[in-house]
Amino acid sequence: MRRARLTGVAATAFGALPGSSALGLHAEAAHAALADAGLGPRDVDGLLCAYSLVEPHMMLSSVVAEYLGVRPAYTTALQLGGATGCAAVMHAAMLIEAGRCRHVLVVMGDNRLTGMSRDDTVALLSAVGHAQFEVPYGPTIPALYALVANRYMHEHGATPEHLAHIAVTMRRHAGLHPGAHMRAPVSVADVLASRLIAAPLHLLDCCLVSDGACAVVVSAADAARDTRPPGVALIGSGQGHTHEHLSQAPSLTDFGCHDAAGRALGEAGVRPADVDVAEIYDSFTITLLVELESMGFFERGAAGPAAAAGALALGGSLPTNTHGGLLSFGHSGAAGGLAHVVEGVRQLRGEGGPRQVPEARLAFVHGDGGILSAHCSLVLART
Amino acid sequence: MSAKPLPRITAETRPYWEACAAGELRYQWCPACRQPQFYPRVACARCGGRALDWRRSAGRGVVHAVTVVHRAPSAAFKADVPYAIALVDLDEGFRMLANVVGTAPETVRIGDRVRLVFEPRGEVALPQFTPAARA
Numbered sequence: 001m002r003r004a005r006l007t008g009v010a011a012t013a014f015g016a017l018p019g020s021s022a023l024g025l026h027a028e029a030a031h032a033a034l035a036d037a038g039l040g041p042r043d044v045d046g047l048l049c050a051y052s053l054v055e056p057h058m059m060l061s062s063v064v065a066e067y068l069g070v071r072p073a074y075t076t077a078l079q080l081g082g083a084t085g086c087a088a089v090m091h092a093a094m095l096i097e098a099g100r101c102r103h104v105l106v107v108m109g110d111n112r113l114t115g116m117s118r119d120d121t122v123a124l125l126s127a128v129g130h131a132q133f134e135v136p137y138g139p140t141i142p143a144l145y146a147l148v149a150n151r152y153m154h155e156h157g158a159t160p161e162h163l164a165h166i167a168v169t170m171r172r173h174a175g176l177h178p179g180a181h182m183r184a185p186v187s188v189a190d191v192l193a194s195r196l197i198a199a200p201l202h203l204l205d206c207c208l209v210s211d212g213a214c215a216v217v218v219s220a221a222d223a224a225r226d227t228r229p230p231g232v233a234l235i236g237s238g239q240g241h242t243h244e245h246l247s248q249a250p251s252l253t254d255f256g257c258h259d260a261a262g263r264a265l266g267e268a269g270v271r272p273a274d275v276d277v278a279e280i281y282d283s284f285t286i287t288l289l290v291e292l293e294s295m296g297f298f299e300r301g302a303a304g305p306a307a308a309a310g311a312l313a314l315g316g317s318l319p320t321n322t323h324g325g326l327l328s329f330g331h332s333g334a335a336g337g338l339a340h341v342v343e344g345v346r347q348l349r350g351e352g353g354p355r356q357v358p359e360a361r362l363a364f365v366h367g368d369g370g371i372l373s374a375h376c377s378l379v380l381a382r383t
Numbered sequence: 384m385s386a387k388p389l390p391r392i393t394a395e396t397r398p399y400w401e402a403c404a405a406g407e408l409r410y411q412w413c414p415a416c417r418q419p420q421f422y423p424r425v426a427c428a429r430c431g432g433r434a435l436d437w438r439r440s441a442g443r444g445v446v447h448a449v450t451v452v453h454r455a456p457s458a459a460f461k462a463d464v465p466y467a468i469a470l471v472d473l474d475e476g477f478r479m480l481a482n483v484v485g486t487a488p489e490t491v492r493i494g495d496r497v498r499l500v501f502e503p504r505g506e507v508a509l510p511q512f513t514p515a516a517r518a
């Protein structure tokens with residue numbers, strides 16, 4: 001099998017980018033990732049995009065291709081919420097392994113912080129609920145994740161302090177990333193004192209709403225020799241899906257991430273304990289906690305105490321979201337999930353600077369979309 | 384102020400909403416699987432069978448998970464905060480998302496027994512739950 005290489009990555013700054021446009025952000029990230037790979041727009045023969053809330057297009061990848069001036073041999077837009085970034089990289093690798101493309105550009109971005117009001121963002125995202133059987137009851141996305149938190153805490157005795165430690169760790173990591181949206185340190189007390197959004201989740205348990213974009217170039221192994229930095233190999237990928245609406249989920253503590261991670265790690269021939277650095281979707285503090293256990297990185301009920309003891313911090317047993325994650329680096333839709341891929345590649349290249357995990361050889365990246373609905377895992381290795 | 388969202392009723396959900404309007408909670412039953420199905424669909428999501436029956440629920444269940452919403456999704460819900468949203472496991476073996484009304488929202492706990500009530504909203508009757516009288 002011709003394994004795919006991740007040959008170029010880029011993230012714009014995340015946060016408030018006044019005057020930005022979704023397409024302009026796409027282009028900034030795309031050109032930066034191509035330059036990082038030592039390639040130009042003419043080298044791109046595959047283009048994968050996601051969606052924009054601010055600039056909804058029926059055919060976003062065609063619009064992006066036109067805007068960038070690329071004429072791909074294959075393009076499509078994918079829609080798996082926060083799993084879209086990982087899923088697009090998996091899709092790109094399949095295009096390459098099928099011999100359809102040599103350099104696939106994966107690019108996603110949105111300007112939902114400055115491009116629309118917070119009320120509009122909350123209302124639009126709440127439409128992820130079932131129109132007839134959930135939305136009439138007034139659930140927000142935080143409320144649906146709060147149901148997961150409530151059940152998880154009931155079954156495993158986790159506390160709001162455990163959740164708060166995750167937010168604190170993510171913020172500490174973001175403080176080491178110059179492009180992060182929120183960099184000022186917070187304490188456990190700050191998290192617990194922030195206003196309740198949907199009990200037990202406080203404001204600082206929730207991800208940010210940011211402007212920003214990310215891009216990743218996925219190349220064929222032989223084509224990767226033409227690119228500039230040492231390529232990172234995609235050695236495993238997998239998805240898992242059990243539901244879209246939370247009221248249809250077979251479990252509130254075990255999700256499609258279990259199968260996604262199992263498939264990706266199995267394909268790579270590695271175990272969770274082999275992973276040097278993890279970049280795992282953290283739309284809420286509970287998201288990371290429940291996924292870490294469902295995917296087998298911690299025993300049931302152990303992830304909260306481990307987070308409180310520093311296991312997820314730089315220097316811990318599983319440094320996680322070294323860029324600060326969605327909670328502090330920022331979240332601009334599908335690009336927020338793709339930022340985890342970008343950071344995984346940077347760690348394996350040794351480009352993390354003050355947030356570098358020493359000797360990082362194996363990275364695990366995971367995205368989830370909806371309410372822990374759509375899952376995609378990637379295993380990346382230094383070549 | 385904008386109105387709270389109403390369900391846009393479709394062919395496969397019409398019997399459900401018509402029953403609600405008549406004060407009954409109904410759910411689909413697959414005779415082949417001998418299992419309930421919620422929400423209503425054109426076919427059984429287990430076996431694909433289309434010969435689905437409708438059964439009446441007694442409207443009693445238990446809270447599987449609950450949250451209290453403090454930040455509303457839209458202007459229509461702002462006057463209601465804080466309000467409780469729960470996943471309720473009905474005794475007939477299916478799960479619904481609904482509000483728990485008629486009690487202080489922060490008092491609702493996992494394992495609480497609840498019973499069905501209907502909230503009139505526009506043209507529909509919306510199934511909701513309230514704490515069942517403790518025996």
Ligand SMILES: [Zn+2]
Nearest residue numbers: 413416427430
């Ligand atoms: Zn059936």
